[in-house]
Amino acid sequence: MQQPHLEVRSKQLIDVDGLRFKDLNGNGELDPYEDWRLTPAERAADLVARMDLDELVGMMLINTRFTGFIAPEGAETSHDGALDERTIEAGTSIFATRKVFGTTETIERLKLRHFILRDPVSATQLATWNNAMNEVAESTRLGIPTLAASNSRNENGEPIFGMNDAVGAFSTFPATLGIAAAILGDLAVGGDASLASEFAAVVRQEWLAAGIRKGYLYMADVVTDPRWQRIYGTFGEDPALIADIIGRLVAGLQGERLDGTSVATTIKHFPGGGARENGFDPHYAEGKWNCYPTPGSFEAYHLPPFRAATATSSFMPYYSAPSIAKSVVQAVDGVEIPYEEVGFAFNRYVLHDLLRGQLGFTGYVNSDSGITDNMCWGVEDLSIPERFAKTINAGTDLVADTNNVADLRAAVDHGWITRARLEEACSRLLIEMFALGLFDEHTYVDAAAADGLIAASPGWELAAATHRKSVVALKNSGGTLPLPAGTTVYVEVFHRSPERAELKTTQARAAASEHAGLRLVERPEDADAVVLFADPQSGNYFSSTPGLLELTLCEDKQLTSTGGETYAETTLLGADRFRGLARDARARGQKVVLSVNLAMPWILDDVEPLADALVAGFSTFFDAQFDVLTGASAPHGRLPITLPASEAVIAVDEQGRCASPNDVPGFAKQQYMPEGSTYAYRDADGNDYVLGHGLTW
Structure with a gap:
């Protein structure tokens, strides 16, 4: 075996048979655990x-x-x-x-x-x-x-x-x-x-x-x-x-x-x-x-x-x-x-x-x-x-x-x-x-x-490519995407935290303004397309919610706890404004492009109908998403999870039994659903948001 390079800072090196070893217990002898020629088990x-x-x-x-x-x-x-x-x-x-x-x-x-x-x-x-x-x-x-x-x-x-204890010091996917x-x-x-x-x-x-x-x-x-x-x-x-x-x-x-x-x-x-x-x-x-x-x-x-x-x-x-x-x-x-x-x-x-x-x-x-x-x-x-x-x-x-x-x-x-x-x-x-x-x-x-x-790691380039490849195009009514060159866009990000919403909006607008195919405007009414990012959050990692974890995009939604008490839940601060911006833009004849961060399989039954185009990201960088929205990158990703059709398909009865089985993945739940009930969400264009769904153009 080849002599390894050995460094010690308080103990000594010893020479045996013309080779060097660490004297880790300081006894001046080569003990088996100090002998790099032996197997790890020995x-x-x-x-x-x-x-x-x-x-x-x-x-x-x-x-x-x-x-x-x-x-x-x-x-x-x-x-x-x-x-x-x-x-x-x-x-x-x-x-x-x-x-x-x-x-x-x-x-x-x-x-x-x-x-x-x-x-x-x-x-x-x-x-x-x-x-x-x-x-x-x-x-x-x-x-x-x-x-x-x-x-x-x-x-x-x-x-x-x-x-996620640390983000950004290493190549970031x-x-x-x-x-x-x-x-x-x-x-x-x-x-x-x-x-x-x-x-x-x-x-x-x-x-x-x-x-x-x-x-x-x-x-x-x-x-x-x-x-x-x-x-x-x-x-x-x-x-x-x-x-x-x-x-x-x-x-x-x-x-x-x-x-x-x-x-x-x-x-x-x-x-x-x-x-x-x-x-x-x-x-x-x-x-x-x-x-x-x-x-x-x-x-x-x-x-x-x-x-x-x-x-x-x-x-x-x-x-x-x-x-x-x-x-x-x-x-x-x-x-x-x-x-x-x-x-x-x-x-x-x-x-x-x-x-x-x-x-x-x-x-x-x-x-x-x-x-x-x-x-x-x-x-x-x-x-x-x-x-x-x-x-x-x-x-x-x-x-x-x-x-x-x-x-x-x-x-x-x-x-x-x-x-x-x-x-x-x-x-x-x-x-x-x-x-x-x-x-x-x-x-x-x-x-x-x-x-x-x-x-100097090649990881940065691979990560950037993976961000672009991760974007899933869920819906594209009337060929809304890709956005034509020169499109004026209004951009805003919604989150449960107002501080994070502000920070992420700044980041998203910077990404849009740096994109050669887009022109950023300050007012939604001045845009050709209103681009809204939803980054919902639900529950707390270390404590239970009073009732079931909420999967809709909501603000101050009145819910009932497991003990029968009423409480309010917010997954997206400004959820009503989010929907209002989309409705108003549609009424003005503007295109509405929505992006939802799928940290969980959100229920989108009252959000998707507001969008001309809907994409999904997974903590995906904004610049990568704009590349897909403008056609600089072709949409590539496919859904890794099935999105539920509604709250009804995951409803829980008084005995704690869910309408769809808890131990079966979304792609297989349909065979266990009650007759007449469909587990996966189907959008206005007939797309089923099931495992593997993703559009291309």
């Missing part, structure tokens, strides 16, 4: 045998870790401002229920080595931060390095904790639904899903430059309930398409096998979070259940993308628990699923028997955040040490967003978790770290070069 086996209980416990927790670069003014930092050394009191978020200690103390005393990176900082700052953490880790007893995982950073969207829309367009013209492979290649290249070696990438969940707020982070509702995309992403990010050029993936949320109960999400108690009321839905619709991803380094199970009362018997490969009504991270059948036994997965299981404190569905009555024992013995190897070493150690001290199980979990975790080269030549990266490498 090195991991040696290291876990040397680790004490506290080191094993610390290795099995992953916690959010902030950089020092955006710490509040006057906050304690170290390593020239890279490391955040603050102590943060408990209760700062639904995950941070424990006191958070400074970075150095967390590495040295708590012995954590896995961290979740959320800060929106530059690539050079990320690399500097990673280097500083590893410098601290190198100085500890065994010199075990750190590994930071990040949620996606290469898709456009509004920053949301745990979903449309939302994942937009990537799926572009790929469906490729398939429609005889192509394939190679865009997913190209996307993975640039993400890998950019993240390597910044020293990010682990990604919570991507959601393999199949959309089956239209009210689920996390739809925008998925690749839509087609299990076969998602399986193709996810398989390509795992291969593209990791390579044929994990090595020093890989970004290791964590695919989420096994065994599929899309089977919501009327849209409620398990970040809160109202959404704790996964429901499977339709025979065969688990295997036919939810499992295929995860089957395609078994080469991933790790899987993340969802918070939700399977409901017996709200499901029928489901089976996988002829084996019936024995429902245990506990969250999937506590569910031994799902993690051990199904994932490892039937699907053949050999990596590690990384829980979702906060399962031992808040989102502990089905085990709420257990003590926190008992919850640790339940999830780890079920098959979880890494417990997320906690630094609670005390309660995990208590579970060990009570005899509820054996040392053998700790060593098994830590071996799986360490195999990944050894394979990635974190103990050897890839502990540190060239931070100074990172920003330049990102700026």
Whole structure:
């Protein structure tokens, strides 16, 4: 084997057989875990045998870790401002229920080595931060390095904790639904899903430059309930398409096998979070259940993308628990699923028997955040040490967003978790770290070069092309589009937030004014065409709405809560003005072009009739949309989700049963609808807004 380049900052290098190795434990000898000639499994086996209980416990927790670069003014930092050394009191978020200690103390005393990176900082700052953490880790007893995982950073969207933590520092694509829309367009013209492979290649290249070696990438969940707020982070509702995309992403990010050029993936949320109960999400108690009321839905619709991803380094199970009362018997490969009504991270059948036994997965299981404190569905009555024992013995190897070493150690001290199980979990975790080269030549990266490498990435050009390809033309009455050269346009963006509406309107008008084929006017009555962008928002990521999540474009709509009380809901501030602008323009004989951002499958039954042309975007840049509206780019995208026809087709009765099944994707719901009811929306021109719909001209 070829001698790797090794860098140490506190330990020494030793020479053996004419080769150099890191003396990570400082004993002056070459121990097996320090020997880069051995396999990752051999090195991991040696290291876990040397680790004490506290080191094993610390290795099995992953916690959010902030950089020092955006710490509040006057906050304690170290390593020239890279490391955040603050102590943060408990209760700062639904995950941070424990006191958070400074970075150095967390590495040295708590012995954590896995961290979740959320800060929106530059690539050079990320690399500097990673280097500083590893410098601290190198100085500890065994010199075990750190590994930071990040949620996606290469898709456009509004920053949301745990979903879109950082946007814009890396090449920026449309939302994942937009990537799926572009790929469906490729398939429609005889192509394939190679865009997913190209996307993975640039993400890998950019993240390597910044020293990010682990990604919570991507959601393999199949959309089956239209009210689920996390739809925008998925690749839509087609299990076969998602399986193709996810398989390509795992291969593209990791390579044929994990090595020093890989970004290791964590695919989420096994065994599929899309089977919501009327849209409620398990970040809160109202959404704790996964429901499977339709025979065969688990295997036919939810499992295929995860089957395609078994080469991933790790899987993340969802918070939700399977409901017996709200499901029928489901089976996988002829084996019936024995429902245990506990969250999937506590569910031994799902993690051990199904994932490892039937699907053949050999990596590690990384829980979702906060399962031992808040989102502990089905085990709420257990003590926190008992919850640790339940999830780890079920098959979880890494417990997320906690630094609670005390309660995990208590579970060990009570005899509820054996040392053998700790060593098994830590071996799986360490195999990944050894394979990635974190103990050897890839502990540190060239931070100074990172920003330049990102700026020169081919990802920017690919992203721009993908934005254009993602636009879906839903309706084009009378050949309204493309807009002729020289068309005067009035442009406005509507949002739930007035500040974001103003900002996005400024951005959209700038994009229109810079487009050679358009002339921007200030008043709608002076325009040839009124172009309105709707960017609706519904609900809150971390708490349930009083009633069902709203999918219409509305302002102060009076609704009834689950408790029978009246409340008001707004998904689009100025919704009445939005409709009024469209009506007035039509009355004046102007063309009306509407664009709706499909973060969710919005109900458009009282919006579409107002439009001469209607397009869909997916956090798609405004300049790309104007390219399509003017014909500079041909419309290419296809719908990755089916849009419901009306509120009636997703109505929920007094028993909580939806008119269309929650566990079946939109393209297949029609076969389960009551006679005379049609699930998918049909517009005034006869277009059905189903999976794969998209016009061209």
